[in-house]
Amino acid sequence: MNGPATSKVKLDHAHCLELLRQMLRIRRFEEKCAELYTKERIRGFLHLYIGQEAVAVGIMQALRPDDAVVATYREHGHALVRGVPANAIMAEMYGKQEGCSGGRGGSMHLFDAATRFVGGYAIVGGGLPVAVGLALADAMQGRACVTACFFGEGAVAEGEFHEAMNLAALWKLPVLFVCENNLYAMGTALDLSESQTDLRTKAAAYNMGAEAVDGMNVVDVEAAARRAVGAIRDGKGPQFLECQTYRFRAHSMFDPQLYRTKQEVEQWVGRGPITRFRNWALSAGELREADVAALEEEIVAEISAAVEFAEAGTWEPVENLLHHVGAEKRI
Amino acid sequence: MNGPATSKVKLDHAHCLELLRQMLRIRRFEEKCAELYTKERIRGFLHLYIGQEAVAVGIMQALRPDDAVVATYREHGHALVRGVPANAIMAEMYGKQEGCSGGRGGSMHLFDAATRFVGGYAIVGGGLPVAVGLALADAMQGRACVTACFFGEGAVAEGEFHEAMNLAALWKLPVLFVCENNLYAMGTALDLSESQTDLRTKAAAYNMGAEAVDGMNVVDVEAAARRAVGAIRDGKGPQFLECQTYRFRAHSMFDPQLYRTKQEVEQWVGRGPITRFRNWALSAGELREADVAALEEEIVAEISAAVEFAEAGTWEPVENLLHHVGAEKRI
Amino acid sequence: MIQTTYREAMREAIRTAMQDDPGTFLMGEDVGHYGGCYAVSKGLLKEFGPQRIRDTPLSESGFTGAGIGAAIGGMRPIVEIMTCNFSLLALDQIMNNAATIRHMSGGQFTVPLVIRMATGGGRQLGAQHSHSLEGWYAHIPGLRILAPATIEDARGMLAPALADPDPVLIFENALLYNDAGEIPDEVSVDIDHAAIRREGSDISLITYGGSLGKSLAAAETLEGEGISAEVLDLRVLRPLDDAAILVSVAKTRRAVIVDEGWRSGSLSAEIAMRIMEGGFWTLDAPIARVCSAEVPMPYARHLEEAAMPGTAQIVAAARQILGR
Amino acid sequence: MIQTTYREAMREAIRTAMQDDPGTFLMGEDVGHYGGCYAVSKGLLKEFGPQRIRDTPLSESGFTGAGIGAAIGGMRPIVEIMTCNFSLLALDQIMNNAATIRHMSGGQFTVPLVIRMATGGGRQLGAQHSHSLEGWYAHIPGLRILAPATIEDARGMLAPALADPDPVLIFENALLYNDAGEIPDEVSVDIDHAAIRREGSDISLITYGGSLGKSLAAAETLEGEGISAEVLDLRVLRPLDDAAILVSVAKTRRAVIVDEGWRSGSLSAEIAMRIMEGGFWTLDAPIARVCSAEVPMPYARHLEEAAMPGTAQIVAAARQILGR
């Protein structure tokens, strides 16, 4: 956990604690989600982020409150780290009106105006043009904000990726394109979806700055994110960041995972971002076992509170069915 | 007209005559079309190829009869050189049932099964995926054919370009992507549509072989096409060829050309592919004035015959309106 | 009164919208340097500059989605898609994002976006450039669909569309751009109601967009035959102004719907069904419709004419209903 | 008879098609290594290899267009688009190319392509994964639209679809994949006609796809109330089997149309209009319809259920028409 990459990251006790806290919050939150899904409290599709936590946590360190975030259907982690209350996220997964999208969106469509979390999008690639537009609005209104846009490597093949990348670069818009390369799009390995698997070459085709980073190393991700966001704020235009990571769980709860071996998964789990960072922080003396134990306790409490909140949540009256289709005056 | 580029091109009298003949056929044919458009014999949109003749002529030299061609709405020249009879093309522009598309397609949709001319497509970028599919069909059926796919530089920004390029490269399909970079997409200059204007970098993003060539030099284009098609036939996968050229006329007959200066146009007209090649061939002694005069005569004859044919053509009975929507048995 | 054309009226509407709200900008292919593929935005680049009159690359999905994001971000974008034929490339952004984001976010984020596009056939542009899809778009919840058929609506519909907190699609029939006529100095129209363009008592001709002129011409002819036809211009295709439709049919007890869309699944069917649902017992005869033939548009002029609704067909349909 | 499921029947149909014609291949996202997003193609990669069971990148427009080109080139491709929600990304290829190339080329080039996609709501997948667009696609000339609602049709429709010289779209309602039942050893069905799934004399319930089961259940309930409901499964949404619709309504003189599409502009309107055009005088009551509410699909289960056609609503609509 050293070398130039870490240079810009102040790894003091407080920060190490924060990085670990956020990664653990995601991990424990989603483990609970998986459990609740089997109990049918959460329905629909459930895409777990477990294994990729270092990406969302590392990137978010470089963002300010007035920046915007656009994510995918695999966005619980991003929403949590961005500051969307666990209560509101869990209630949304339950479909309760206390949810962050009022129960209308569900797991794939978390939204939160307060933190400028502009959505989980479930059409692969569909969020990218929206992110470009958010950045355009910021630029035209003279707001020095960045829009961080997360997507998987599978989205790179979509025409919307191509059009959004070109537009952002052409108009020098403040967008951070974060490609979470977890090697698979559902069951399709990267080399079955891209003729050129070095994704930085894509950015080059748009004349856009690009970097690839070990997405299992939260410090490297944070450092890279700070460099990229810094470049964007310095007016160097949009940046592309490939975070090389891995999805430990199935694509969704319906995936038999015929496309990869147990061994491959185990190897990656061994390099897990949380274990790795925790062990390093402990050995480096930045954290003590007690700190970690305290964190775990705090997080267990937060999550059980979230479940209670969701359980206690209420169903939107069915008479409201046609709400939120258009402005009230129009319906 | 020498250097390595010409190495593979046998510039004897016969071939020089042929190259000039084809370029002149396009030029004269379209000059006639423009005239007929003002007389309202030809209707709809009319996109002239004048100025870009060296591209279609140079590329077609590298194709065999069993290869396929996919083009755009600016495709009269491609169809002519490919061997679609001038009579059938002109009749199509008239909307007569003797036209190469039976009068159903018009200027933007020339088709001819006999020469595997699989169409003019009027949705920018829309022909590319079709070309990939034609190549896939050839590959799966063990036919050693190449599909030449022509499109303008404006199409490069479309998602369909991105998806088609990746698919072709991923599956190593025999497609020759010919990008006719005439610097403008209607009135939009390349630097207003692409953040990276070196189009070869696009091909690199798909791991596809690419070359840029002077599209005003028919010999250079032929040489590049022979190299690219050779590579494809040698199993090296699809190739991308950027032909740098210029459109002498308006985008369509409705274009006031506010976006470029007369001087710019004149400069390019000075470098015109026909004048340039004719003068070279004359000075090189490959052609004599008498040859050129004879060509002009022959072509004038061919075109007036085409006009006569079109004028004499007949209107499809209106009772046939619903024909060609589906197979007869289905209607 | 002002003497103008449909094209100039639309340009004036854009210009005043740009002047009234610094958050409004126009984005699309060739809206700037070229002057607009139908010359609607001619001169605006010079007046407002490249920041607010944005030429885009050929990326319908990309810039439509950017318009959605910009609208969420506080701007009031006008996205111009050259023609509805190309809007198919942006349909994911339109249906899956523009129409759903308010709903998916539980009302937290709204998309005050206006998308303008040319529509319709009749210019011998063939099968890929002649679609008339506005009625088809009217199927999508979360969108408001406008079809300005008069110069006044061309001038007046944009302002309320921009004021609408939700996405509004404006379909401009390309054959109307050259229509010339007079409009009031101050145009103020709503985007909620249909409008009776001609009063009548024997039969209702219900139409919109490019077919209004043909319907009015048919009514003229019918009058000569002693048939009093009312012409209702829907103006707003979604949500439909049911009341106006039912009131007219309750009066005339007969209707012909004129719709440039392909017959099957065209908006004409929805209108007929609404009448059946709301006014079945007032009908003296089954409703008839005149639509486009179910064929990709042929290039040949005589075939294209035969494929599209024509005044003669409208007159014939009306006569038949009235048993003449 | 064979005991099977809708999913297996579809897989069997693909397998036999692949065996019968070396020119047939399957192409789409995750059809191979993943086994198909709904496990329809599970095992086929092993059996036929990666040349004929092609995993594609996430490029709906690209591989759909490639399917069009391959069909023109002599193959008989089956393109799988995971769900109709994503097909919006391929609409340019479907409407502007697949549906028009035969016509634009004056009949020289044909597109014998089959596109399969899952459709429908009811699984709490929210606003971007719950569309039911088959009725909407039925608007497009040049396409044949199929909606297999039974295991037998799941097994039998693919062969004639592949034999068809023109593009055929098959919409598989995702809620049907687990349906289990018996089908004959040899299934042979056409792709031209509607089918009466239950005889009746008092009222016709006209439906298709995912709503067939609900309509049959409604008929069951109605029978208990002494109402004899006929259930007509359209099967083919384009071209519609007008004769079958008119014959049924001529017999029952009343109809309820059940359609999972959003109400406005759904296929239900077209069917009603066809009845009005062809059987107005045989109607004893206005036609009613039960459709999806005009709202992007909400995630919350109770709201999703309220948004979609339900058996109770069908029963209520029938009762009302019959004045019970």
Ligand SMILES: Cc1ncc(C[n+]2csc(CCOP(=O)(O)OP(=O)(O)O)c2C)c(N)n1
């Ligand atoms: C346009 C589109 N096509 C297909 C799908 C179905 N689908 C959902 S997620 C997914 C894989 C996406 O992979 P990637 O972009 O790498 O993200 P990851 O799931 O790995 O995080 C697919 C094919 C979709 N949601 N949208």
Ligand SMILES: Cc1ncc(C[n+]2csc(CCOP(=O)(O)OP(=O)(O)O)c2C)c(N)n1
């Ligand atoms: C998808 C789509 N968008 C817009 C248009 C309108 N249009 C027709 S040609 C053209 C410019 C294309 O430029 P380019 O690809 O460079 O080809 P060129 O006309 O220069 O030969 C445009 C915008 C179209 N036909 N298709």
Ligand SMILES: [Mg+2]
């Ligand atoms: Mg992935």
Ligand SMILES: [Mg+2]
């Ligand atoms: Mg160009």
